[in-house]
Amino acid sequence: MQENRYSRHELLKEVGIEGQKRIAQGRVLIIGAGGLGSPASLYLASSGVKKITIVDSDMVDLTNLQRQVIHNMERLGLNKAESAKVALQAINPEVEIVPVDHRPSLEELEKLVSDCDVALDCTDNTESRYTFNDVCRRFKKPLVTAGVVAFDGQITVFDFRDPESACYACLFPNHEGKDEKASTKGVFAPLVGMLGCMQAAEALKIIGKFGEPLTGRLLMVDARTMTWRQMKYRRDDECPCCAKEK
Template sequence: MPACAASTCNLDDAELLRYSRHILLDQIGVEGQARIAAARVLVIGAGGLGSPAALYLAAAGVGTLTLMDDDVVDLTNLQRQIAHTTTRIGMYKAESAAHALAALNPATHVVPLVERAGGARLTQLVATHDVVLDCSDNFATRHAINRASVAAKVPLVSGAAVRFDGQLTLFDPRSDGHPCYHCLFGEDGEASDSPCATFGVFAPLTGLIGTAQAAEALKLLAGVGEPLTGRLLLLDALSLRWRELRYRKDPHCPVCATVATG
């Protein structure tokens, strides 16, 4: 995580006022807020999960926020993808969301990337950020993000939402003992590149999970609280009940075990 050097701890008067409710929290304070301001966060997917996640990260003062998405805004997105508007239908989602974030907090440097996550480019991109949020909607992309996270040893906050079911967890490859996404969800037998289009999704569910992803990322950046590593949170929005499942590193994982031992 970025260190709070003397220069970065000197927030200006406008920043002290804007982020005063964070600074009042003993666990965050000026130093924690300065770490957030110095951070670089990569959000992959600017849709249902990425919209609320990016909005809260920008509002909280993340210094640089990179949005990666190659899709365009569609009318059906507006039921849940709150970073977009009717007037921006047809615009690339990364660029549409960048407009929303700039209006919310012009101090956050937003980098919209109209690209699909994958390959060496993704690994290089992940390596230049402090935290990655997986807000994508398909397993192929999730596994690609995981491989990049493990290779670059950058923490990954993973979220998913479909129908009335949501899930949230954190993978931190900086420690060899921590599991990765592949340890929890293998690649065999998984399919469906557009679950929301196929199965539907409850609009506020994406807000609940995306906001929780932002919270986990901010905790990590500020160095506060207990991280979700090794814990999978499952949300049933119909009953509004959370369940927690614990999971461990797979010693034979073809992604993280190979990196750790090789």
């Protein structure tokens, strides 16, 4: 039974046996075990990546269960990273799950990033996004970032293996006062599921070396009308984060 677990991936000509082997060696870092991190980690674990490190210092509360599908009533009050570990190990016990139940220091974050093949930004904290972006850029690790507020969602990939890659600060240079969260703006539950699944898809494409990741393209959706838009972007020569290294 185990040898056929990933057969539906292996049947895809773009993935095949070799692509699935690469997925099985992939190490993924996920910052945030909430609305985005829940579906992203579930699909990465079920797809058989080697290791998932998931970081979250928050505890599971009742309002999370509307959209954070990795948690349940039995784990109310438990740390989210620890709760995620329980769910992910139940899905695929062969995947190594490393929960980080506190907010990592910069030094810790650098170590976590250096030990991954691809990083997923699943946070709802603006300052954390910029810090995570900068560390991934310095360590040349691909970063898959997504965000959802109310009915609006967006996703893109910064592939820092390419020295000409744009970064998060190129795309969003002014961030003061823009920290919009579900607790104040609300969030349409299925939309975080959609975007989190897309983050998993982008990570698998990068690890498995197939398809075309969303590098240089910001994909946006308005779930009220299910209207999708795509905006192309490039590195900002005046970016305060990465321009000085160009």
